[in-house]
Amino acid sequence: MADKLALIALESFSSQAKRVNEILCTWRGGDNYLIEASCPRFSSGEAKCVIEQSVRDKDVYIFVDVCNNSLKYQMDGEYNRMSPDDHYQDLKRVIAACDGKAARITVIMPFLYEGRQHRKIVRESLDCAVMLKELEFLGVNNLVTFDAHDPRMKNVLPLNGFENISPALQFTQALFAEYEDLKIDPEHLMFIAPDEGATERVVFMASLFGVNIGMFYKRRDYSHIVNGQNPIVAHDFCGGNIEGLDVIVIDDMIASGGSMIDVCKQLKERGARRIFLLSTFGLFLNGFEKFDKAYEEGLFTRVLTTNLVYQKPALLEREYYLNVNMNRYIAAIIDTLNKNTTMSVLSKPEERIRKEISKYTDS
Template sequence: MAGQIDAEDIFRSGDRVAELGLISLTGARELTEKIDAHLVKWAEGSPLYKESYIVESECPRFSSGDGKGLIKSTIRGDDLFFIVDVGNYSCSYNIFGHQNSMSPDDHFQDLKRLIQAASGKAHRITVIMPMLYGSRQHRRNYRESLDCAVALQELQNMGVSNIVTFDAHDPRVQNAVPLMGFDNVSPSYQVLKCLLRSIPDIRLDREHLMVVSPDEGAMSRNMYYASVLGIDLGMFYKRRDYARVVNGRNPIVAHEYLGNSLEGKDVFIADDIISSGESMLEVARELKKRNASRIFAYATYAIFTNGLDEFDRAYEEGLLSGVFGTNLTYRSPELLSREWFHEVDVSKYIAYFIAAINHDMSVSAIIDPHEKIRQLLLKHGYRAQ
C-alpha cells in the first residue's frame, strides 16, 4: 500500500526511542503475550531482536489485602508499555482468608503500584488501557464524582506520557489531560475482517445490508461503518422516563426507529459495550418487527454482566444471528464456547501502535484503517468507498 511502512522495516532500521519493554498487569497476560509474539516476529533478523519484550512483574498481596508492585529486572532507560485490563473480574486475591475478585479499582491501583515500582527510571511510560478505567462515569450530573477524568490526571502526574484506549465511552474525557498523549482507537478493520471470515455469505452492499445505531451515543461509530461500506444508516433513540430512577439511571420507555425500510435486509449494529445486553436485545426485537433478516451485533467490550442465558434464547429463536466482541477485555470460557459469539483479535493492531510509538513514528504511516478496509473490500469484490 502506497505511503505505508511495514512493521518489519521499522525494526530493521534500528531507529528506536529506547529499548522496548512490555509490562503486563494481572489479567492482561494473554493479550500481552499475543502482542509480544507479533513484535518478536517483526524484529527477527534485526539488531532489536529479543526472545521476548515482556518484563516480568507482579503485584503480590499481604493476607490483610494490602499490596505492592514489583518489577523483577532493570528497566532503566526503557520505553515501557504497561498493558492493563481493568475489566478482568476473573482475577482474585486473598484477604483475611477469603478470595476476593478484583474490581476495576483493584486493577487501577495495581497499575499505579507498578508505575511506582519503575521509580522514575524508565525513559518513557505509555499505558495501553483498552477499557478505560471509570469511562462509564465520564460526566457530572448534580453532585457526582468524575472518576475517569481524575484517573487520567493521576496517571499524568505519575509521569505517564501516552494513553492508548479503544472505543472510549466518551472520548471527550481526554480534555481532562490536554497535555498528555491520548489515542482513542476503533478496531473497525479488524471487525469487518472477522465479519467476512465468520459469515461468508454476508453481502456488504446497499441491497442486502444496513447499519443501524442502537442509540444516539453510538451514531459516530455506526456512521463510519455505513460510510466505508457505502450502505444506508438507520438509528434508534431511547425514550426515557425522566421522572424515575432505577439502578441509578432513568429507565428506557421505548426505542424509536429513524431510517429507511429494513425489509429483508441483514443488519449490523455496533456499540462500545454490551453490559446487561437488555438494550441490544430490545433493539433486535424492534428490528425484527420491521422484518429485518439476520441481525449481527458488535461491541468492543462484550462483558454480559447478567450472564448469557438471554442471548442463548435470542440465538435459538433467531432474534440474533451472531455477536462479535474483541479480546481487549476478559471473555469467560462460557462465552468463548458459544456458537453465536465471534472473537475479534486486536493484538496485532496494538502491536502496530507500540512499534510506532517506540520509534516516534506516526501510527498512520504504519497502518491506515481506511486503506486497509478499502483493500479488504476490493479483495472480496466490493467497490471501495
C-alpha cells in the same frame, strides 16, 4: 528507543501480553521484551508492586484490563473479586515501582477506566477525568485505549498522548472472512446504532460501506434511578425500511445485553433478514441466558466482540459467538509508538477498510 522496548503486564492482561510479546519478537528479532512484575497482597488486602528487572531508560508499555473480574485476592481469610478500582490501583503501583527511571511510560488500557461516566450532570464525581490527571501526575506519557465511550475525554490531557483506537478494521475482516454472501449496497445492507451514543461509530462504518443507517433512541424514565441510571422505557427507531436487509448493529460494549436483545426484537419485527451484533467489549455481566434464548428464537445471527477484555470461557463456547483477535494490532501500535512513527494509519484505518471492502466485492 527501538532497542529499549519493555513490556509489563498486570495479571489481568497477562495472556494477551504474552502473545503480543511473541509477535513483537518475531517482527523485530528480539528474544523477550516482557519484564516480570507482580502485585503481592498482605492479609489485610493491602498490596505493593515488585518489578524484577531494571526499567532504566526503557520505553515501557504497561498493560491492564480493568474489566477482568475473574481474578481474586485474599483478605482476612476470604476471597474478594478484583474490581476495576483494584486493577487501577495495581496499575498505579506498577508505575510507582518504575521509580521515575523509565525514559517513557505508555499505559495500554483497552477499556477506559470509568469511561462510561464521562460528564458531570449533577454534583457527582468524574472518575475518568481524575484517573487521567493522576496518570499524568505519575509521569505517564501516553495512554492507548480502544473505542472510548466518549473520545472527548482526551481533552483532559491536551499535552499528553491519548490514542483512541477503533477496531473497525478487525470487525470488517472478521465479518468478511466468516460470511461470503454479504451484499454491500443500500438495497441489501444497513448499519444500526442501538442508541444515540453509538451514532458516530455507525456513521463512520456506513460511509465507508456506502450504505444507509438507522438509529434507536433510548426513551428513559427520569423520575427515578435504578442501578445508577435512569431506566429505559422503550427503544424508538429512527430510520428507513429494513425489510429483507442484513443489519449490522454496532456499539462499544455489551454490558447486560438487555438493550441489544430489545433492539434485535424490534429489527426482526421490521423485517430484518440477518442481524449481526458488533461490540468492542463483550462484558455479558448477567450471563448468557438472554442471548441463548434470543439466538434460539432467531433474533440475531452472530455476536462479534474482541479479546481486548477478559472473555468468559462460556462465551467462547457459544455457537453464535465470533472472537475478534486484536493481539497483532496491539503489537503494531507498540511497534509504531516505540519507533516514533505516525499512528494515523492505525488510529484511522479508513483506507485499509476501503481496500478490504473493494477486495471483498471484487472476489
